[in-house]
Every structure is written in C-alpha cells, then in structure tokens.
Amino acid sequence: MVMDGVTMEVGAVAAMRYIKDGIKAARLVMRHTKHTLLVGEKASAFSISMGLPGPTDLSSPESIEKWNKWKENNCQPNFWKNVVPVNSCGPYHSNGLLLVAETTCPGDDPRRAVELRSNHFGLHSHDTISMAVIDKFGYIAVGTSTNGATFKIPGRVGDGPIAGSSAYADSDIGACGATGDGDIMMRFLPCYQVVESMRLGMKPKDAAKDAISRIARKFPDFVGAIFAVNKNGTHAGACHGWTFQYSVRSPEMYRTEIFTVHP
Known part of the structure; x- marks a missing residue:
C-alpha cells in the first residue's frame, strides 16, 4: 500500500x-x-x-523448509478456530457450536471467549515494513509492504493494504506506520486514529500511545506497534506485547538512528 x-x-x-x-x-x-x-x-x-x-x-529454500516442518507438525499453530479436526491439516469443518453472542448469558463478558493470540505473532512470524517520507517541500507519503502472517489461511488479507491501518498520511498533519497482529489492528484503523489525534493537537508520542491503548483495552493479548511523525518531523513510537524499534534518517543526520520503544 x-x-x-x-x-x-x-x-x-x-x-x-x-x-x-x-x-x-x-x-x-x-x-x-x-x-x-x-x-x-x-x-x-x-x-x-x-x-x-x-x-x-517466490519460494525460497528457507520458506519451503519452514512449510515442510509445519506440515510435519500437523499444521500447528494455525489461524483456525471452532473447527474439527483440531490437531490436523484439515480439511476443516465447523464444530457445530453456536456463535458466542447466542450462547452467552446476560452479564457475561463476551471478551472471555476471545482466544489468546500471542502464539501467532512475534518478531519472526511476519515481515511488515512501513515507512513515512517527508520531502523538502513538506509533502508526506507512506508505504507498507508485507508477506502477511506466517501459516495464514489462504485468502487472508491483513492490515498491510488497508489505508488507515498499516499506514496513513496527511501532509497538513503528519503520518503513521504500524506493524503487528494485523487481523486485530485493522479493526481499529490505528494510523488513521493517530493522524486525527495529531490534527486535534496531540503530540506524536501521545497520539501513538492512545491508538495502541485503544486496541489493548479490547485485546490485551495483542502484539503490535506504531510510529507517528508530525509534519515538522517530530516522531515517536508506542507498542504492546513486544519491544519495538524503528529507524529515522534526516538530511542533518550523519547516519540512520534506531529508536527503541518499550511496552
């Protein structure tokens, strides 16, 4: 994107x-x-x-070896849920359970039924690159590229191509880039949220933290990170579930500088 x-x-x-x-x-x-x-x-x-x-x-010896080992492990872990057979490579079928909304009692918290996802995402399970560029005229552009989540279900589309989720830019305000559990993050359009928060006067650091916290309140087990930069070049990051690093380079800098953000 x-x-x-x-x-x-x-x-x-x-x-x-x-x-x-x-x-x-x-x-x-x-x-x-x-x-x-x-x-x-x-x-x-x-x-x-x-x-x-x-x-x-686009296959490589490394990717083929990883896929073969995954198949030997009965295709575990994967992104299926509420299906049978559980510990196999399928074909999968519905396990016949009713939807959560139909089975919860008044007063129950439906979020209890959300499966923990931390085993699916981490430093080595995806390869998103998101970048923001500000040129000498102050024009801003963003881009995101990814292969998506490892062992995803065929046909899955994550947040990479979704404007406002993986990245967003408005030259009047600033830009944002994101990485992590795209299936969760795309439900919140965090980068759109960041840019709009900066439009309302938030500093990049506060805007990034606010967008991450909105997701974490609903999905406390999610893994993700955001960087934010305003039109003046002030930048910051926020993350949840991992320690995040992003890099910055400007004409005044001798070399690229790496910034570390802790949860």
Missing part, C-alpha cells in the same frame, strides 16, 4: 501471487487506475501488464 499525503490518493494490492515487488504494484494501481485496491490473480495480471517481472516463483 502507498499513500500520497497531498492528494490523499492510495494504491494497494492484496492476496497477490507471483509478483516480487508488491509495493511497486501498489504504486502502479495509484498511478494508472482510478481504483484504490486490486486483489488476487487479477492484481498479478495487472502488475505484469504494467511492466513488473513475472510470473515469478
């Missing part, structure tokens, strides 16, 4: 195979179509028609 903070144009692709440079494909969507998001096989075909190399086999 890429977003122009001046025009508010967005280009994004999702569930795309055989194309190595997803962020380039997203930019092609923004530059050459009036759409915002293309997905699946047709997104791949579009990208190739616009000049990107492909179809390309």
Whole structure:
C-alpha cells in the first residue's frame, strides 16, 4: 500500500501471487487506475501488464523448509478456530457450536471467549515494513509492504493494504506506520486514529500511545506497534506485547538512528 499525503490518493494490492515487488504494484494501481485496491490473480495480471517481472516463483529454500516442518507438525499453530479436526491439516469443518453472542448469558463478558493470540505473532512470524517520507517541500507519503502472517489461511488479507491501518498520511498533519497482529489492528484503523489525534493537537508520542491503548483495552493479548511523525518531523513510537524499534534518517543526520520503544 502507498499513500500520497497531498492528494490523499492510495494504491494497494492484496492476496497477490507471483509478483516480487508488491509495493511497486501498489504504486502502479495509484498511478494508472482510478481504483484504490486490486486483489488476487487479477492484481498479478495487472502488475505484469504494467511492466513488473513475472510470473515469478517466490519460494525460497528457507520458506519451503519452514512449510515442510509445519506440515510435519500437523499444521500447528494455525489461524483456525471452532473447527474439527483440531490437531490436523484439515480439511476443516465447523464444530457445530453456536456463535458466542447466542450462547452467552446476560452479564457475561463476551471478551472471555476471545482466544489468546500471542502464539501467532512475534518478531519472526511476519515481515511488515512501513515507512513515512517527508520531502523538502513538506509533502508526506507512506508505504507498507508485507508477506502477511506466517501459516495464514489462504485468502487472508491483513492490515498491510488497508489505508488507515498499516499506514496513513496527511501532509497538513503528519503520518503513521504500524506493524503487528494485523487481523486485530485493522479493526481499529490505528494510523488513521493517530493522524486525527495529531490534527486535534496531540503530540506524536501521545497520539501513538492512545491508538495502541485503544486496541489493548479490547485485546490485551495483542502484539503490535506504531510510529507517528508530525509534519515538522517530530516522531515517536508506542507498542504492546513486544519491544519495538524503528529507524529515522534526516538530511542533518550523519547516519540512520534506531529508536527503541518499550511496552
């Protein structure tokens, strides 16, 4: 996903195979179509028609080995829930239980039924890169690229291509980038929240902490992080469930500086 903070144009692709440079494909969507998001096989075909190399086999020896070991472990862990058989590679079927909303009694807290997710996300289970850039004219752009969660269910789309979730920019205000449990974070559009909070006068540090805390109140086991930067270049980060690092480089800096944010 890429977003122009001046025009508010967005280009994004999702569930795309055989194309190595997803962020380039997203930019092609923004530059050459009036759409915002293309997905699946047709997104791949579009990208190739616009000049990107492909179809390309994106498997590596490391990824194949990881997948084989996962299969040998009966496809555990995975992202299925309320299905049978539980400890296998499927095919899966509903276990026949009613929805939580239909089985809870008055006064029960439905959040008790939310499965803990910490075993799915961590430093080595996904590979999101989110970036914000401010040019010499003060124009801001953001971009996010990711392969998504390891061992995800085929067809899954996370927060990477969702404007306002993985990233958001408004050159009048600032920008935000996010990483972590995208299935949870995209429900809150945390980066849109950050930019709007800064619009109302919050400092980047407070805006980032506020967006993270909104998620943590509902999902205390989630893992995620945010960086925020205003139009003047003041930046900060906030995280939950891990220690987060982000890097900054400006024309005045001799080298890139890494900032560490603790939960």
